[in-house]
Amino acid sequence: MELQGKTVIVTGAGRGIGRALAQEFARQGAQVVCSARSVKEIAETVRQIQTEGGTGLAIACDVTQQDQVESMVLRALERFGTIDVLFNNAGSFTALGGVWEVDPEQWWQDVTVNVRGVMLCSRAVLPHMMSRGQGVIINMNGGNQIPGGTGYSCSKVAVARLTELMAREQERVGSPVLVFGMRPGFVRTEMTEMQIQSPAGQKWLPSSKEAVEAGRDRPPEDCARATIELLRAACPALNGRHFGAGTDFAKVLAELPAQ
Numbered sequence: 001m002e003l004q005g006k007t008v009i010v011t012g013a014g015r016g017i018g019r020a021l022a023q024e025f026a027r028q029g030a031q032v033v034c035s036a037r038s039v040k041e042i043a044e045t046v047r048q049i050q051t052e053g054g055t056g057l058a059i060a061c062d063v064t065q066q067d068q069v070e071s072m073v074l075r076a077l078e079r080f081g082t083i084d085v086l087f088n089n090a091g092s093f094t095a096l097g098g099v100w101e102v103d104p105e106q107w108w109q110d111v112t113v114n115v116r117g118v119m120l121c122s123r124a125v126l127p128h129m130m131s132r133g134q135g136v137i138i139n140m141n142g143g144n145q146i147p148g149g150t151g152y153s154c155s156k157v158a159v160a161r162l163t164e165l166m167a168r169e170q171e172r173v174g175s176p177v178l179v180f181g182m183r184p185g186f187v188r189t190e191m192t193e194m195q196i197q198s199p200a201g202q203k204w205l206p207s208s209k210e211a212v213e214a215g216r217d218r219p220p221e222d223c224a225r226a227t228i229e230l231l232r233a234a235c236p237a238l239n240g241r242h243f244g245a246g247t248d249f250a251k252v253l254a255e256l257p258a259q
Helices: 016-027 039-051 066-080 104-132 150-172 190-197 199-204 206-213 220-233 249-254
Strands: 007-011 031-036 055-060 085-088 136-140 178-183 242-244
Touching: 007 016, 007 066, 007 104, 016 031, 016 039, 016 055, 016 220, 031 039, 031 066, 039 055, 055 066, 066 104, 085 104, 104 136, 104 150, 136 150, 136 220, 150 178, 178 220, 190 199, 190 206, 199 206, 220 242, 220 249
Parallel strands: 007 031, 007 085, 031 055, 085 136, 136 178, 178 242
Antiparallel strands: none
């Protein structure tokens, strides 16, 4: 898929990887719906897109709230007419500590944002994509074996399986809509900065600080560029698969069985 003239929704677009994704989509010619809870942050993302000559629309939305998600999708359709790509980027990783010591509500909030948010946003766009016979959903994935980060880890395992099963559901009903997972690698964001600076993060996730000090963190633009390459490579043979910021998509396509 080439993005010129297409419409893309990016959740969690107010900062970090989400902002980098939104900006790169716009540079490729897409109309970008920038969604997050913070009006100020998504307005700044849209401002930066427009400064570069792109088209963006800021819509405040809590992805855990069905009415807000459905309203966001409706507004996107009213403004642009179609939705071609949904990138479920919004995520939460705030519960740090052993299961016996973390706040259960904070732990469950991580799961709620990361799993329910993906489900609600996907559910809202799928009828439109399926009726048009085209569309791509990309779900942000991440580390799923993080002691001290069980809420986040368990939710990302669920997102990985949800990605695979949504792809199989589309195939089951003969729909050409494609669903993929994207792993960004370790990116220094507000979320990971908490892991580096907080006592709980230093205890349970020392690898975060070590990665930064060793220069092993990736810029958010790596994930954005890889996403563009994924969309260009997207085809039914790859449906349901997970890719990363360092994926060589030319190699991935070359390894596909001959049709």
